[in-house]
Amino acid sequence: MTDLEMSVISLISSAGDSKAKAFEALKAVKTGEYDKARELLAESYKVDLEAHKEQTKLIQQEMDPEADKTPITLLMVHAQDHYMTSQLARDLIETLIEVFESKEGGK
Known part of the structure; x- marks a missing residue:
């Protein structure tokens, strides 16, 4: 596997982990566990930073006039789509957590 493919796979993996943590946070809200939901969202943001670092590295490589241009592949497009979603x-x-919490008279 090339360095580029490893970066793309890392971006997909980090984005997926971030999204999974966010949905875990939403599940915690269903049972009124707002503190747990906030912790999970914080973890989601932390994992997102890893995805952002990979994305930034790929963008910088592409913009470097001395470097070979990054090929645009279906895997690359999938990684970007996965990260954005x-x-x-x-x-x-x-935002949903904030709405639910305010409706219940939480914090």
Whole structure:
């Protein structure tokens, strides 16, 4: 496996982990565990940083005039899509948690 493929797989994996943590947070809200939900969202953000680092590295490589251009592959497109949807899911889930908590008179 090439370095590029490893970076792309790392991006997909980190994005998936981030999204999974966000959905775990939403499940915690169903049982009123808001502190646990916040912890899981914090973990989601932390994992997202790993995905962001990989994405930034790939973008910098592509913009480097001295480097070979990064080939755009289906796997690369999938990785970017996976990363973007994980961010969207986390942001929406964070807002849902705030809404549910305010409805219940939480914090």
